[in-house]
Amino acid sequence: MISATDQFPPTSKPSESVSGVTVRLAGDSGDGMQLLGTQLTNTSALSGNDVATFPDFPAEIRAPRGTRAGVSGFQVQFSAEEIFTPGDGLDALVCMNPAALITNLGDLKKTGILIVNSDSFEAKDLKLAKLDENPLEDGTIEPYRTIKVAMTSMTRGAVEPTGLSVKLADRCKNFFAMGLVFWLYGRDVEPTLRFIDKKFSSKPEIAEANRLALKAGWHYGETTEDFASTYSVPAAELSPGTYRNVMGNQALAWGLITAAKISNKELFLGSYPITPASDILHELSKHKNFGVRTFQAEDEIAAVCSAVGAAFGGSMAITTSSGPGIALKGEGIGLGLILELPMIVIDVQRGGPSTGLPTKTEQSDLMMTMYGRNGDSPLPVIAARSPSDCFDVAIEAWRVASKFMVPVIIMSDGYIANGAEPWKIPDPSKFEKIEISHPDKPNDGDNFLPYKRDENLARPWALPGTPELMHRVGGLEKQDGTGNVSYDPDNHQHMVETRGKKVDLVAEFVDPAKVEGSSSGTLVISWGGTYGACHTAIKTCNAEGINVGHVHLRWLNPFPRNLGEIIKQYDKVLVPELNMGQLGSILRQKYLVDAKGLNKIKGKPFQVNEIVDGIKAIAK
Amino acid sequence: MSTELPVLKPADFASDQDVRWCPGCGDYSILAQMKKVLAETGKTRENTVFISGIGCSSRFPYYMNTYGMHSIHGRAPAFATGLKSTRPELDVWVITGDGDALSIGGNHFMHILRRNLDVNIILFNNAIYGLTKGQYSPTSKVGTVTKSTPRGSIDHPLNPISVAIAAEASFVARSIDTNIKHLVKTMIRASEHKGTSFIEVYQNCNVFNDGTWDYAKNKATKEEATLVLEHGKPMVFAKGTKGIRLNGFMPEVVDLEKVAQDDLLFHDEKADNSQLAFLLSRMRYPEFPEPIGVFRAVERPSYDQMINQQVTDARADKGDGDLAKLFGAGDTWSVK
Numbered sequence: 042m043i044s045a046t047d048q049f050p051p052t053s054k055p056s057e058s059v060s061g062v063t064v065r066l067a068g069d070s071g072d073g074m075q076l077l078g079t080q081l082t083n084t085s086a087l088s089g090n091d092v093a094t095f096p097d098f099p100a101e102i103r104a105p106r107g108t109r110a111g112v113s114g115f116q117v118q119f120s121a122e123e124i125f126t127p128g129d130g131l132d133a134l135v136c137m138n139p140a141a142l143i144t145n146l147g148d149l150k151k152t153g154i155l156i157v158n159s160d161s162f163e164a165k166d167l168k169l170a171k172l173d174e175n176p177l178e179d180g181t182i183e184p185y186r187t188i189k190v191a192m193t194s195m196t197r198g199a200v201e202p203t204g205l206s207v208k209l210a211d212r213c214k215n216f217f218a219m220g221l222v223f224w225l226y227g228r229d230v231e232p233t234l235r236f237i238d239k240k241f242s243s244k245p246e247i248a249e250a251n252r253l254a255l256k257a258g259w260h261y262g263e264t265t266e267d268f269a270s271t272y273s274v275p276a277a278e279l280s281p282g283t284y285r286n287v288m289g290n291q292a293l294a295w296g297l298i299t300a301a302k303i304s305n306k307e308l309f310l311g312s313y314p315i316t317p318a319s320d321i322l323h324e325l326s327k328h329k330n331f332g333v334r335t336f337q338a339e340d341e342i343a344a345v346c347s348a349v350g351a352a353f354g355g356s357m358a359i360t361t362s363s364g365p366g367i368a369l370k371g372e373g374i375g376l377g378l379i380l381e382l383p384m385i386v387i388d389v390q391r392g393g394p395s396t397g398l399p400t401k402t403e404q405s406d407l408m409m410t411m412y413g414r415n416g417d418s419p420l421p422v423i424a425a426r427s428p429s430d431c432f433d434v435a436i437e438a439w440r441v442a443s444k445f446m447v448p449v450i451i452m453s454d455g456y457i458a459n460g461a462e463p464w465k466i467p468d469p470s471k472f473e474k475i476e477i478s479h480p481d482k483p484n485d486g487d488n489f490l491p492y493k494r495d496e497n498l499a500r501p502w503a504l505p506g507t508p509e510l511m512h513r514v515g516g517l518e519k520q521d522g523t524g525n526v527s528y529d530p531d532n533h534q535h536m537v538e539t540r541g542k543k544v545d546l547v548a549e550f551v552d553p554a555k556v557e558g559s560s561s562g563t564l565v566i567s568w569g570g571t572y573g574a575c576h577t578a579i580k581t582c583n584a585e586g587i588n589v590g591h592v593h594l595r596w597l598n599p600f601p602r603n604l605g606e607i608i609k610q611y612d613k614v615l616v617p618e619l620n621m622g623q624l625g626s627i628l629r630q631k632y633l634v635d636a637k638g639l640n641k642i643k644g645k646p647f648q649v650n651e652i653v654d655g656i657k658a659i660a661k
Numbered sequence: 662m663s664t665e666l667p668v669l670k671p672a673d674f675a676s677d678q679d680v681r682w683c684p685g686c687g688d689y690s691i692l693a694q695m696k697k698v699l700a701e702t703g704k705t706r707e708n709t710v711f712i713s714g715i716g717c718s719s720r721f722p723y724y725m726n727t728y729g730m731h732s733i734h735g736r737a738p739a740f741a742t743g744l745k746s747t748r749p750e751l752d753v754w755v756i757t758g759d760g761d762a763l764s765i766g767g768n769h770f771m772h773i774l775r776r777n778l779d780v781n782i783i784l785f786n787n788a789i790y791g792l793t794k795g796q797y798s799p800t801s802k803v804g805t806v807t808k809s810t811p812r813g814s815i816d817h818p819l820n821p822i823s824v825a826i827a828a829e830a831s832f833v834a835r836s837i838d839t840n841i842k843h844l845v846k847t848m849i850r851a852s853e854h855k856g857t858s859f860i861e862v863y864q865n866c867n868v869f870n871d872g873t874w875d876y877a878k879n880k881a882t883k884e885e886a887t888l889v890l891e892h893g894k895p896m897v898f899a900k901g902t903k904g905i906r907l908n909g910f911m912p913e914v915v916d917l918e919k920v921a922q923d924d925l926l927f928h929d930e931k932a933d934n935s936q937l938a939f940l941l942s943r944m945r946y947p948e949f950p951e952p953i954g955v956f957r958a959v960e961r962p963s964y965d966q967m968i969n970q971q972v973t974d975a976r977a978d979k980g981d982g983d984l985a986k987l988f989g990a991g992d993t994w995s996v997k
Binding site: 083086087088089232276279280281282283284285286295298299302307309311328329330331332333334336338339340342343344346347348349350351352353354355356358372373376380466467468469505506507508509510511512513514515516517525526 | 676678705706707708710711712715722723725726727728729730731732733736738739740741742743744745746747748750751768769771772968969971972974975976978979980981982984985987988989991992993994995996997
């Protein structure tokens with residue numbers, strides 16, 4: 042292995058210290074942009090920066106080469122300050138082909154740096170991107186500081202000693218780009234060298250070629266006169282502790298594993314592959330030594346039903362999906378609700394309706410998770426606000442599900458699921474245990490009443506295999522107490538109301554809402570993955586003297602017990618959402634408040650400036 | 662002093678709920694035989710679970726003093742999969758009907774069979790939708806006149822046994838609601854089988870499809886209309902006067918006065934490939950007698966056994982899960 046310091050000497054050029062940088066890497070979906078982005082993220086986090094990422098890729102596995110539809114992007118912000126979003130305008134944009142350039146250039150700041158692979162702007166490349174003129178020559182790039190780098194030819198030259206074919210050599214060019222970007226921002230190459238060793242351990246010639254390409258990119262930066270200086274981003278002041286990077290789906294899976302462990306339960310996942318939720322299934326299936334059983338079902342319906350079956354047997358049962366799958370699961374979730382069994386349903390939202398935009402983000406399933414079942418069938422709904430928050434949300438969801446004997450829905454989204462951020466590793470011995478008990482004797486003289494309720498209106502979780510507690514559950518309305526089938530009108534009203542009340546009681550158990558920012562003027566109410574953009578926007582506005590406060594909802598059902606009181610303190614309410622105004626409608630209905638929507642339905646997260654503009658438009 | 666556990670009688674498996682099937686329904690007999698089977702095989706109430714979907718037959722769990730779940734339409738196999746995968750020690754029965762298993766639940770039916778989950782499935786086949794008051798079902802013959810098919814049904818029926826065999830079922834059998842001895846015997850065989858056991862029961866709906874299986878039940882015709890399968894025995898029916906012989910790839914009915922028993926087809930329920938079982942499933946009255954008994958019974962590891970084995974193996978390989986190790990794996994950094 043090459044010694045990093047010998048082969049990648051620190052720059053001799055001047056280095057300018059900046060507080061934060063937003064970089065986007067864009068190329069063909071086969072160009073390895075996601076890998077490059079992940080390496081840049083990990084390396085930046087390891088150097089102590091706060092990081093936030095936004096991978097953005099096409100739904101097709103290999104869209105036609107060189108086309109606009111095939112462009113895959115990865116945006117990362119790394120900063121010396123605490124950050125909550127992957128950044129708005131780009132400080133640097135790396136484009137591997139004309140399609141990537143034309144679809145991403147609009148997000149580059151006027152002061153930003155554009156780095157292009159000039160080898161891929163031939164007539165055929167322009168044609169694939171449906172361009173009549175070469176954007177490098179027709180004035181398109183004029184406003185930007187553009188560095189044209191012949192990446193393809195230089196990569197071929199660099200890897201020549203390995204004797205790789207041209208086709209394989211060309212696949213190393215993302216490492217050339219990486220070398221250049223790493224040099225430009227003074228990133229440490231050690232973690233990437235380790236990564237190369239591990240990833241390509243069975244293909245030493247490919248590993249060597251990638252190392253050579255990385256080194257060539259680094260040295261190109263040092264040699265070329267196009268760059269007079271480099272940039273450095275000092276470490277952020279995060280609270281003391283040991284950190285690692287986590288992605289949303291990974292954090293969710295680990296949170297679930299943790300919840301199972303601290304409640305002394307074995308975990309069962311019934312799931313059907315769907316973008317962008319599948320990584321939860323993949324992650325959980327790796328950890329069978331935690332007593333995890335994963336069942337890849339024949340369809341979404343079987344997935345939820347298997348989870349209900351496992352819950353009946355006493356497992357911590359989970360089903361994961363995205364919008365289209367949650368739609369299919371509705372009846373099964375309803376059965377879990379009437380059986381009053383604890384379980385977790387996870388909706389990693391994507392663009393809808395129907396198949397919609399599988400790889401893009403949206404928040405448009407809120408109404409479905411709140412109301413998308415037959416009958417009056419409310420369930421607790423909790424939403425994660427960032428990749429690392431997924432961990433805590435998973436534990437909190439199971440705490441509520443098991444305490445109240447109710448299925449809990451966790452909302453995530455594509456942006457959170459695939460995004461990454463630093464996570465302060467918790468001490469496993471400090472987790473508060475989740476106490477769960479199962480009855481072992483009758484609770485009504487010699488009889489067992491499966492629907493006899495405790496102070497939380499929860500029924501006993503009696504498990505098959507327990508003598509004398511035999512009982513039957515089912516989807517027909519049941520008599521409270523006995524659980525026997527009942528068509529009695531008064532009992533039905535009582536049961537529907539009781540199941541609703543039980544969900545309302547959750548509000549007494551979970552934390553009230555907290556306000557950030559001003560306590561009067563305009564109130565921004567947000568939920569889910571828009572937290573970072575809203576939080577940053579409110580800080581920006583407060584710094585400019587605008588009176589605006591922020592409540593971010595963790596529980597969507599029930600709402601925090603103090604939300605009504607908070608709303609009353611403000612003159613105006615703004616609800617930014619990546620949908621047509623779903624939370625806004627519910628808030629209007631519940632609190633009779635004239636909540637204004639700030640709605641974006643483009644398959645992309647909010648930029649901070651969009652929220653700032655929205656606040657300014659109403660806060661005047 | 663005796664330390665024997667009390668032996669449960671069939672009546673001990675009855676719940677306190679009134680049975681609400683129509684008087685004369687074939688379901689009563691299956692319910693009664695089930696209680697006998699559980700008593701005879703020494704099962705306990707607490708370790709037995711009945712899971713059903715929706716339909717007349719699916720009310721079954723309410724009538725058993727065991728654990729039970731009356732789930733949603735067609736999905737009983739999926740609930741059973743979650744339960745049995747996590748609680749393999751339980752004795753799990755799936756109660757379903759022709760509409761529940763083959764129409765709305767067709768997908769789950771197929772997949773539970775190929776996975777070979779160790780549960781017993783009893784399909785009450787009455788070739789009609791009873792609970793919704795008489796529409797044709799996926800096993801109704803073409804031309805069945807019902808409320809939803811006043812000019813006769815036009816869709817070709819499914820043969821449950823053929824479907825089960827094609828779906829790689831390891832145990833496939835057929836019986837008849839009123840053939841009490843045969844039904845009990847078949848259910849005991851199913852109960853003893855490791856893996857998914859599937860029994861199609863010809864069940865009469867005396868309200869909406871009365872007499873649909875009469876040919877297989879009436880004294881006058883049943884000897885000609887059914888063939889009792891016995892492993893290793895020649896296929897003989899009609900009180901020993903007729904048999905089934907293979908002619909090329911096709912079965913044919915032969916007169917035993919003219920053909921020796923040794924020339925008949927012999928039943929082999931353990932055959933590795935399913936061709937014989939499938940051939941038998943295609944025999945339909947009146948061209949052939951319809952086989953009852955076990956078509957196929959082969960050994961294959963069960964899903965619940967394997968899913969739990971993977972957990973055991975993972976724990977043996979990697980040790981019981983350690984959260985600190987999980988969180989700390991890979992690149993980390995410290996902030997002082």
